[in-house]
Amino acid sequence: MIGRLASGNLILQIGIGIVAAILLSLASPPWAANAMLLGQLFVAALKAVAPVLVLVLVASALANQKSTHAAQMQPIVALYLIGTLSAALLAVTMSALFPTTLTLVVTATDLAPPEGIAEVLNNLLFKLVDNPVNAILTGNYIGILVWGVALGLLLRRGAESTRVLLNDVSDAVTQIVRIVIRFAPLGIFGLVAGNLAAGGLGELTKYAHLLGVLLSCMLIMALAVNPLIVYVKTRRNPYPLVFTALRESGITAFFTRSSAANVPVNLALCERLDLERDTYAVSIPLGATINMGGAAITITVLTLAAVNTLGTEVDVLTALLLSFVAALSACGASGVAGGSLLLIPLACSLFGISNDVAMQVVAVGFVVSVLQDSAETALNSSTDVVFTAAVAGKDA
Numbered sequence: 001m002i003g004r005l006a007s008g009n010l011i012l013q014i015g016i017g018i019v020a021a022i023l024l025s026l027a028s029p030p031w032a033a034n035a036m037l038l039g040q041l042f043v044a045a046l047k048a049v050a051p052v053l054v055l056v057l058v059a060s061a062l063a064n065q066k067s068t069h070a071a072q073m074q075p076i077v078a079l080y081l082i083g084t085l086s087a088a089l090l091a092v093t094m095s096a097l098f099p100t101t102l103t104l105v106v107t108a109t110d111l112a113p114p115e116g117i118a119e120v121l122n123n124l125l126f127k128l129v130d131n132p133v134n135a136i137l138t139g140n141y142i143g144i145l146v147w148g149v150a151l152g153l154l155l156r157r158g159a160e161s162t163r164v165l166l167n168d169v170s171d172a173v174t175q176i177v178r179i180v181i182r183f184a185p186l187g188i189f190g191l192v193a194g195n196l197a198a199g200g201l202g203e204l205t206k207y208a209h210l211l212g213v214l215l216s217c218m219l220i221m222a223l224a225v226n227p228l229i230v231y232v233k234t235r236r237n238p239y240p241l242v243f244t245a246l247r248e249s250g251i252t253a254f255f256t257r258s259s260a261a262n263v264p265v266n267l268a269l270c271e272r273l274d275l276e277r278d279t280y281a282v283s284i285p286l287g288a289t290i291n292m293g294g295a296a297i298t299i300t301v302l303t304l305a306a307v308n309t310l311g312t313e314v315d316v317l318t319a320l321l322l323s324f325v326a327a328l329s330a331c332g333a334s335g336v337a338g339g340s341l342l343l344i345p346l347a348c349s350l351f352g353i354s355n356d357v358a359m360q361v362v363a364v365g366f367v368v369s370v371l372q373d374s375a376e377t378a379l380n381s382s383t384d385v386v387f388t389a390a391v392a393g394k395d396a
Contacts, residue, residue: 013184013185014184014185014188014366014367014369014370015370016185017184017185017186017188017189017192018188018189018192018367018370020189020193021035021188021189021190021191021192021193021196022192022196022204024193025192025193025196025197029197030197032193032194032196032197033193033194033197035189035190035193035194035197036190036191036193036194036195036197037190038186038187038189038190038191039187039188039189039190039191039192039193039194039363040190041187041190042180042183042184042186042187042188042190042191042363043187043191043359043360043362043363044359045180045183045187046180046342046359046362046363047355047356047359049173049176049177049180049342050342050345050359050362051135051136051144052136052173053173053174053177053342054144054145054148054342054343054346055132055136055144055147055148056148056166056169056170056173057148057170057173057174058145058148058149058152059147059148059149059151059152059155059166059170060152060166060167060169060170061152061170061289062148062149062152062153062155062156063151063152063153063155063156063158063162063163063166063167064163064166064167073279073282073283073286075233075391076279076283076286076287076387076388076391076392077283077286077290079229079233079387079390079391080286080287080290080291080387081290081327081331082229083221083225083226083229083291083293083383083387084290084291084292084293084295084296084327084330084331085296085323085324085327086221086225086229086293087217087221087225087293087294087296087297087300087327087330088296088297088299088300088322088323088324088326088327088330089320089323090217090220090221090225090297091217091296091297091300091301091304091323091326092300092304092319092322092323094213094216094217094220094301095213095300095301095304095305095308096319098209098212098213098216099304099308100206100209100210100213100301100304100305100308101206101305101308101309102206102210102305102306102309102360102361102364103195103206104306104309104310104357104360104361127140127143127349128143128146129143129146130143131143132144132147135147138355140349144346145329145346177342184366184369187363187366188363188366188367191363191364191367192367207364207367207368210301210302210305210364210368211368211371211372213301214297214298214301214368214372214375215371215372215375217297217301218294218297218375218376218378218379221293221294221297221379222242222246222250222378222379222382222383223242226238226242226293226383226386226387227239227242229387229390230242230386230387230390233390233391234390234393238386238390241273241386241389241390242382242386244269244273245269245382245383245385245386245389246378246382248265248269249262249265249266249269249378249381249382249384249385250378250379250381250382251378252265252381253265253377253378253380253381253382254374254375254377254378259287259288259289259377259380259381259384262288262377262381263284263285263288265381266284266287266288266381266384266385267280267281267284269385270284270385270388270389270392273385273389273393274393275388275389275392275393276392279388279391279392280388280392283384283387283388283391283392284384284385284388287380287383287384287387287388288380288381288384289331290331291380291383291384291387292330292331292340292380293330293379293380293383294340294375294376294377294378294379294380295329295330295340295343295376295380296323296326296327296329296330297376297379298340298341298344298365298372298376299326299329299330299340299343299344299346299347300322300323300326300347302341302344302361302362302364302365303322303326303344303347303348303350303351303361304322305361305364306348306351306353306357306358306361307351307353310351310353310357312351314351318350318351321350322347322350325346325347325350326347329343329346329347330343340376341362341365341366341369342362344358344361344362344365345358345359345362348361
């Protein structure tokens with residue numbers, strides 16, 4: 001039974017957990033309130049593993065990064081980065097037009113919002129030079145990211161055995177994250193049951209509004225922003241290519257929920273599109289790692305939902321800074337299901353949001369991940385083909 005549960009469809013299990021939570025909150029609100037303990041344990045587990053994951057994931061990726069001399073890789077990577085940043089900017093715009101609030105447990109110590117871009121940058125500078133041990137203990141993701149980048153770049157000159165060890169540690173931590181995420185159905189059951197017991201069925205409207213903003217951003221990105229980027233690059237009608245990628249790559253990615261698992265599908269599609277093999281053989285696996293427009297949307301929207309909930313004002317410069325941080329964070333998103341959610345605390349730290357509150361936001365992300373994660377993966381994976389074809393097509 002345990003093996004069947006561990007290997008079952010996570011999205012289906014989360015969906016069952018949400019339905020069970022709704023039924024429990026209707027049948028017995030006191031028991032539903034007690035179920036919050038399961039949600040609190042899940043959030044605590046996420047808090048424990050996320051800082052270590054960010055450190056080793058970034059360090060390992062940079063230390064083991066292989067250089068390529070393919071002539072066409074530079075413009076493809078540029079499109080990947082432009083697309084990811086555009087996704088973050090779109091998410092900022094949509095969050096401003098349709099602001100979202102969440103139900104969060106906040107204490108007085110959690111309320112320390114910065115007063116404008118000057119204070120954000122001042123806090124950012126001090127977080128950059130934090131001690132790595134203290135950064136992990138306090139959930140200072142900016143400091144963790146700096147140490148991960150520094151170690152990764154410098155260890156590229158290290159012994160091969162050191163890089164292999166670092167890669168093995170990264171794989172081990174990723175496996176731990178997978179184990180924690182397997183308990184998401186129980187955690188989500190507890191969180192939803194507890195929130196419904198406290199706030200009634202009206203809490204469901206907040207989840208629906210959040211999901212609506214996320215999915216709208218991803219649809220606009222796929223059907224408007226990405227085609228515009230391709231048109232600027234190729235000066236040709238982008239929609240035949242976009243619709244082909246969505247149909248033959250996006251649908252598969254929607255159900256697999258893994259950009260890495262969808263790499264063979266994308267490679268076969270690139271071959272059918274008669275793209276240059278030497279280019280797409282590198283750009284497609286690379287895109288599964290760094291082309292994360294959907295992840296940038298998720299990180300930005302959920303971060304701004306937390307900011308709105310805490311009543312923090314966001315000026316234009318701070319919103320731009322958030323877009324850059326979200327885009328860079330998305331490029332380092334973990335390959336596991338829900339990996340982008342674990343980088344939300346990194347963006348939340350810009351606004352002085354405590355790790356405790358940020359992890360509650362991550363847990364809310366798992367509630368809506370029933371559709372959000374599938375749509376995010378479909379956008380990410382189909383965009384890999386779209387941008388590769390825009391550069392490596394025979395008539396590009």
